[in-house]
Amino acid sequence: MAVFTERGYDSASMELLANRLGITKSAIYHHVTSKEALLALALERAHEGLFAVAEEARSLDAPAVARLKRLVHDSVTVLVRNLPYVTLLLRVRGNTEVERRALERRRELDHLAAELVTEAIADGDLRSDLDPAMVARLLFGLVNSLVEWYRPEPGDTGEPLADAVITMAFDGLVVASPQPDATCAPITPP
Amino acid sequence: MAVFTERGYDSASMELLANRLGITKSAIYHHVTSKEALLALALERAHEGLFAVAEEARSLDAPAVARLKRLVHDSVTVLVRNLPYVTLLLRVRGNTEVERRALERRRELDHLAAELVTEAIADGDLRSDLDPAMVARLLFGLVNSLVEWYRPEPGDTGEPLADAVITMAFDGLVVASPQPDATCAPITPP
DNA sequence: GTCTATACATGGATAGAC
DNA sequence: GTCTATCCATGTATAGAC
Structure with missing residues (x-):
C-alpha cells in the first residue's frame, strides 16, 4: 500500500513491491494471482x-x-x-x-x-x-x-x-454571524 | 492531453499517443525529445x-x-x-x-x-x-x-x-443568516 | 515529417527446484 | 514460501530510408 500510494498503482511495479517486501517478484505470486488482484483487494x-x-x-x-x-x-x-x-x-x-x-x-x-x-x-x-x-x-x-x-x-x-x-462547508469561513434561532435575541445569562 | 487525462501519464504509452494522433511512435520523436519532455511542456x-x-x-x-x-x-x-x-x-x-x-x-x-x-x-x-x-x-x-x-x-x-x-466556502451551505452589518437592523423599504 | 525496423530495458507472469 | 531462471509482451527510444 505504501508503494501504491507513493508511486501510483501503474508505476508501482511488482519488482518494486518485491524489493520493499524483501522478497522476489515470484514469491508475491504465491500469495496473489496478479497485480490487479492486489488492487481489487x-x-x-x-x-x-x-x-x-x-x-x-x-x-x-x-x-x-x-x-x-x-x-x-x-x-x-x-x-x-x-x-x-x-x-x-x-x-x-x-x-x-x-x-x-x-x-x-x-x-x-x-x-x-x-x-x-x-x-x-x-x-x-x-x-x-x-x-x-x-x-x-x-x-x-x-x-x-x-x-x-x-x-x-x-x-x-x-x-x-x-x-x-x-x-467550513456548512457555516462558512467568514466570521460567525448570529445563528437564525439566536438572531436579535438578548443574551440570557446562565 | 486527452490521452494523458483519460489514462494518466504513466499509463499513456507513446504507442497509444501515436495511434490517437494517427502517426507512428517514432514520428513523435521528431517533435519532442522524450515522453517526459511532453509532460514538462x-x-x-x-x-x-x-x-x-x-x-x-x-x-x-x-x-x-x-x-x-x-x-x-x-x-x-x-x-x-x-x-x-x-x-x-x-x-x-x-x-x-x-x-x-x-x-x-x-x-x-x-x-x-x-x-x-x-x-x-x-x-x-x-x-x-x-x-x-x-x-x-x-x-x-x-x-x-x-x-x-x-x-x-x-x-x-x-x-x-x-x-x-x-x-459555499465563505458563506457556508446553511440558509443565509443576516450579514453582520445588517444584524438586527429593521428592513428599510426602498 | 513520417515511415520501417530494431535496440534494449522493464513490465507482468510462470516453471520448477529447494 | 521463497528462490533462480526464463517467457513473452510492451515500454521508451534510436537509426536510417523516403
Missing part, C-alpha cells in the same frame, strides 16, 4: 469503510441536514483511518475492469449524498440558490481532496479535521 | 495560468479576504479553461525530476494562499477558530477537486462554478 477494503458510513447515515432517524453532516463527518474519519486504501480508490481512472467496477460503486455513494442535499434543501435547512448535485459534488470533492495533503499521525482519528470540514 | 502551461492568477491576486489593492476570494475565484476559472493541463499537474506524484520541480512550484502557490488566510484572520474577516494552514489547504483542496468531476462545455468560463465555490 485494496479497493474492497476502501469500499467497506465508506459503505458502512453511508448505511449508518442513511438509517439515522434525523432531518436530512443532520444525516448529511453525519455522512460528511464520518466519511472524513474513515478516510483518515484508511488513508492508503481510500487514496488508491480515489485515484482509480477506469483503465481496467476492476477499476471500472470500483468507479461504479463510488457513484452509488455520490448518489446518496445528492439525495440528502436535495432533501435538506427542500426542508429549508440548506440554501436553495445552489444546484443540489453541484453542492453534493463540492462537498465530497472537499472531503476527497484530503488524501492529497492530510498525513495523520498514528492514532489520529481525524475528529478535529472532520469538524473543521463541517464548519 | 504540459505542466509548464498549467503553471503559467496559475501563476498569473497568483500574481494578480497578490498585487490587488484590497483587504486580504478580498484578495483571497479573488485568488480562489480566478483559480477556478483558470482550472476550468485549462482543465487538461491543470488536471495533469494535480496528478503529478513526484516520481521523476520534472514532476518534483512541478510539485515545488505548486507549493509556492499554497504558500501564498496560507499567507492570505492568515492575514484575513488577523483582519478579523475570517473565523479565528480554525488553523490558517488548514483553511488554506481545505480551500484549495476544494478548488483542485473540481478536476475530478467538472466537465466544461466548450466556451464555459467557469464563472458560475467559481461563484458557487466562493459561496
Whole structure:
C-alpha cells in the first residue's frame, strides 16, 4: 500500500513491491494471482469503510441536514483511518475492469449524498440558490481532496479535521454571524 | 492531453499517443525529445495560468479576504479553461525530476494562499477558530477537486462554478443568516 | 515529417527446484 | 514460501530510408 500510494498503482511495479517486501517478484505470486488482484483487494477494503458510513447515515432517524453532516463527518474519519486504501480508490481512472467496477460503486455513494442535499434543501435547512448535485459534488470533492495533503499521525482519528470540514462547508469561513434561532435575541445569562 | 487525462501519464504509452494522433511512435520523436519532455511542456502551461492568477491576486489593492476570494475565484476559472493541463499537474506524484520541480512550484502557490488566510484572520474577516494552514489547504483542496468531476462545455468560463465555490466556502451551505452589518437592523423599504 | 525496423530495458507472469 | 531462471509482451527510444 505504501508503494501504491507513493508511486501510483501503474508505476508501482511488482519488482518494486518485491524489493520493499524483501522478497522476489515470484514469491508475491504465491500469495496473489496478479497485480490487479492486489488492487481489487485494496479497493474492497476502501469500499467497506465508506459503505458502512453511508448505511449508518442513511438509517439515522434525523432531518436530512443532520444525516448529511453525519455522512460528511464520518466519511472524513474513515478516510483518515484508511488513508492508503481510500487514496488508491480515489485515484482509480477506469483503465481496467476492476477499476471500472470500483468507479461504479463510488457513484452509488455520490448518489446518496445528492439525495440528502436535495432533501435538506427542500426542508429549508440548506440554501436553495445552489444546484443540489453541484453542492453534493463540492462537498465530497472537499472531503476527497484530503488524501492529497492530510498525513495523520498514528492514532489520529481525524475528529478535529472532520469538524473543521463541517464548519467550513456548512457555516462558512467568514466570521460567525448570529445563528437564525439566536438572531436579535438578548443574551440570557446562565 | 486527452490521452494523458483519460489514462494518466504513466499509463499513456507513446504507442497509444501515436495511434490517437494517427502517426507512428517514432514520428513523435521528431517533435519532442522524450515522453517526459511532453509532460514538462504540459505542466509548464498549467503553471503559467496559475501563476498569473497568483500574481494578480497578490498585487490587488484590497483587504486580504478580498484578495483571497479573488485568488480562489480566478483559480477556478483558470482550472476550468485549462482543465487538461491543470488536471495533469494535480496528478503529478513526484516520481521523476520534472514532476518534483512541478510539485515545488505548486507549493509556492499554497504558500501564498496560507499567507492570505492568515492575514484575513488577523483582519478579523475570517473565523479565528480554525488553523490558517488548514483553511488554506481545505480551500484549495476544494478548488483542485473540481478536476475530478467538472466537465466544461466548450466556451464555459467557469464563472458560475467559481461563484458557487466562493459561496459555499465563505458563506457556508446553511440558509443565509443576516450579514453582520445588517444584524438586527429593521428592513428599510426602498 | 513520417515511415520501417530494431535496440534494449522493464513490465507482468510462470516453471520448477529447494 | 521463497528462490533462480526464463517467457513473452510492451515500454521508451534510436537509426536510417523516403
